[in-house]
Amino acid sequence: MLTLLDSAHPTALSPVCLYALHLKPLAGRAATLLSPYTRHRTPFDASAASDTDHIFNAFLQAEQLYTGCSILPYVCISPYASMHEDICSLALDKKVFLIIVPFHKHLAIDGSVSAPIPAIQAVNSAVLRFTPCSVAVLVNHGLATESSAFRAGGIPHAAVYFFGGPDDREALALGLRMAEDSSVGLTVVRFRLPNATMEGTEERLDERMMEDVRIRKSDGSRVVYREEVVKDGEGTVAVIREISVRFSLLLVGRGDGKETELTSGLSIWSEFAELGTIGDLLASTDFGGRVSTLVVQQQRRVAGNGQPESVRMGKAVKNEVDEEDD
Incomplete structure (x- = not known):
């Protein structure tokens, strides 16, 4: 998460405000809580610090390193059944x-895959369904090979796999934001x-x-553009099998689930609907890829100032397309 934050290229002219939300399942009959984080002051007893303290210490230290970045911990x-409501309301x-939510499975250092946690998968699916904004699911495959290793503090080379549609445009907008950092390479x-034509507004x-x-x-x-x-x-x-190992991060749109x-x-082999067809393929260890993947879904129901990044970037384009239709 911190690597993604750095690669979002926060600057004084283009700042990033991050709300870091530590999610904990409710135990026993304790009351539900959603509140700003307050650090427990235990300077002489590090063992007394909670997991939340350790997590937010890392985020707050990063805030001091990055110009144009503010982090507000919650x-x-x-x-689990209502956790998505707290995420979406915040x-x-x-x-x-x-x-950005983490995938419910992750790759361990020894190469093994953790057992899926159905409750977390259900939370992610509900967030994707009810979110008031765009959502990205991070499939963290860690540092598997030297060719895909993350540099300290960022991503050396990311790739956007573009098939078309609003989700892919949102993924591309995120990739272009990363490419504003001169130390980050991007391949689109x-x-x-063959002989594809523009048949409608989306195309x-x-x-x-x-x-x-x-x-x-x-x-x-x-910044490289290539067509396949x-x-x-x-x-x-x-x-995808041939070129994925060249990159440190893959960005792809979730898609609407319709096969093209x-x-x-490919859809008959899909295991996790929340990742879409291509995202599910990239997340599969059977596929042979060990590259971290960010699966992006654009929220199209938002209007006004809450428009997704690619909608704002493409607003003038859409106006031109509408004029052509007229």
Whole structure:
């Protein structure tokens, strides 16, 4: 989480405000709690510090290192069944643009995969369903190989797999934000069918955003745009399998769950619906990838100042598309 925070490139001109929420399941008959974190002052007895103290100490130390970053810690103690309500209410109250939640399974140092925790999976699914803003699920595969190792304090090279649609545009917007840091490389990989055409507004929005990346952002070295023409899901898997190990972080949109020609045949193998077809593929250890993945879902129900990043970035583009339709 701290690596992602650093890679969001907080600066004085483009600051980041992070609400760090430590979630704890409610034990016994204790009362539900959602409140700002208050540190217990135990300077002479480190053993008396709680897990929450250790977690927020790391975040608050990071706040001192990053210019343009403010971190506000909160604690939530509630039953799993209603935990998503606390997350969403805090996000709504604070006008949050993006919620990041950890995947309910993780890769251990020895390469083994932890047992899934159904309660946490249910919380994540509920957040994705009821969130007032965009959501990203972090599948943390750690530091598996040297080629995908995180540098101290950030991400050396990220990749966005772009298939089209609002979720993919949101993932791309997040990737472009990371690429504002001159030490972060970004590769945008667009998957296309042979002789693909722009049939509707969504496709034209995708094309305009890709045009912006090609013309204004891509420099051929640190920010790279590439197209992969594939015929079906099998071709998509072949490309992803070949290039994923080159990156330290993969960003992909969750998608609407509908199978397309680019993902044909892949949905029957999907295990976790909350990750979408491609996200589930990247998270699978059977696939052979050990690269951390961020699966992004754009919240389309929000309007006004709460619009997702890619909606704000593409507002002028959509107006142009609407004028063309007229």
